[in-house]
Amino acid sequence: MGKSSILLINGSLQRRIHGLIGAFFKSPHLKSQITRDMQSYVQESMAKWREDQPVFIQDETKNIAFQVLVKALISLDPGEEMELLKKQFQEFIAGLMSLPFKNIPGSQLYRSLQAKKKMVKLVQKIIQSKRDHGMISMVPDCPPALYQLTEENMKLKSLKAQHGEPMCWSDYLSLPFTQTVITETLRMGNIITGVMRKAVKDIEIKGYLIPKGWCAFAYFRSVHLDENNYEWPYQFNPWRWQEKDMISNSIFTPFGGGQRLCPGLDLARLEASIFLHHFVTQFRWVAEEDTVVNFPTVRMKRRMPIWVKRREN
Numbered sequence: 001m002g003k004s005s006i007l008l009i010n011g012s013l014q015r016r017i018h019g020l021i022g023a024f025f026k027s028p029h030l031k032s033q034i035t036r037d038m039q040s041y042v043q044e045s046m047a048k049w050r051e052d053q054p055v056f057i058q059d060e061t062k063n064i065a066f067q068v069l070v071k072a073l074i075s076l077d078p079g080e081e082m083e084l085l086k087k088q089f090q091e092f093i094a095g096l097m098s099l100p101f102k103n104i105p106g107s108q109l110y111r112s113l114q115a116k117k118k119m120v121k122l123v124q125k126i127i128q129s130k131r132d133h134g135m136i137s138m139v140p141d142c143p144p145a146l147y148q149l150t151e152e153n154m155k156l157k158s159l160k161a162q163h164g165e166p167m168c169w170s171d172y173l174s175l176p177f178t179q180t181v182i183t184e185t186l187r188m189g190n191i192i193t194g195v196m197r198k199a200v201k202d203i204e205i206k207g208y209l210i211p212k213g214w215c216a217f218a219y220f221r222s223v224h225l226d227e228n229n230y231e232w233p234y235q236f237n238p239w240r241w242q243e244k245d246m247i248s249n250s251i252f253t254p255f256g257g258g259q260r261l262c263p264g265l266d267l268a269r270l271e272a273s274i275f276l277h278h279f280v281t282q283f284r285w286v287a288e289e290d291t292v293v294n295f296p297t298v299r300m301k302r303r304m305p306i307w308v309k310r311r312e313n
């Protein structure tokens, strides 16, 4: 990742950078710009979906998320450079959980580090050219949940249409059931399985000694799927969140916690809400069989193929 990655720096520097990132993503101006971008990327992507071939939801959502973030961070629109950046990014990510053979050409880590170098060069080039031009500035298989989710989003869609108003970010985040669906999805299928920590001194946790210098992995998935914490943990049940506080607590930490709490959490929820809104209000679908793979990263084995049919208005 590089020694200046925010995940590796500590102390006051990490706090300062964390604060800056948090403030950046909280800015109302950015939120409204990002909402517009997300809407148009979601719509553009869905406009290309065909009814006579499967749509791979995992690829589509990853692509949209990547475009939104790159647009927000370096003002790059979809196109050739975006595609190149995406290719290098995918190669880089593939090496994050791999055997540590960084000097052996052909190894996953070697390819990942090469991809990172290319990515950095490309981003620097893009930023420089923007500067020169003065431009910097799942719904799992649960029909009742799907029904309620669709109802809630359809209602908002027709309300907005009646008033002739566009949807804004607070509209998306105001849908209570949709938020519980996202929360439950984060509990059951979060892509971040846990976080690494290094003990800076000997420390005892629940009777176990972690010696100074040792690394520990806090495995969120085991907490999120523990029946002592959640009744029927492998059942997709968004209603379990209806009366609960969704802010991170010790048994629900998809975005981490403490001073490293993910500063992109609102953005991630917004993006999921926009995707779900356009998805359930414009399409019906049948999903093919697929299973979750947990290691080394959480993903769908067959990239989540579905067959879609456009709803008639």
Ligand code: HEM
Pocket (backbone or CB within 6 Å): 006, 007, 014, 018, 021, 025, 069, 190, 191, 192, 194, 195, 196, 253, 254, 255, 256, 257, 259, 260, 261, 262, 263, 264, 265, 267, 268
């Ligand atoms: C579903 C989507 C996301 C999940 C589950 C997630 C989860 C996490 C987690 C668990 C951490 C803590 C890492 C640690 O403690 O070592 C983290 C940190 C971070 N996240 Fe996210 N994240 C998501 C989306 C985003 C987005 C969209 C952004 C930016 C736009 C973002 C930016 C960051 C940054 C910069 C940090 C490092 C914070 C620090 O170390 O001070 N994340 N995220």
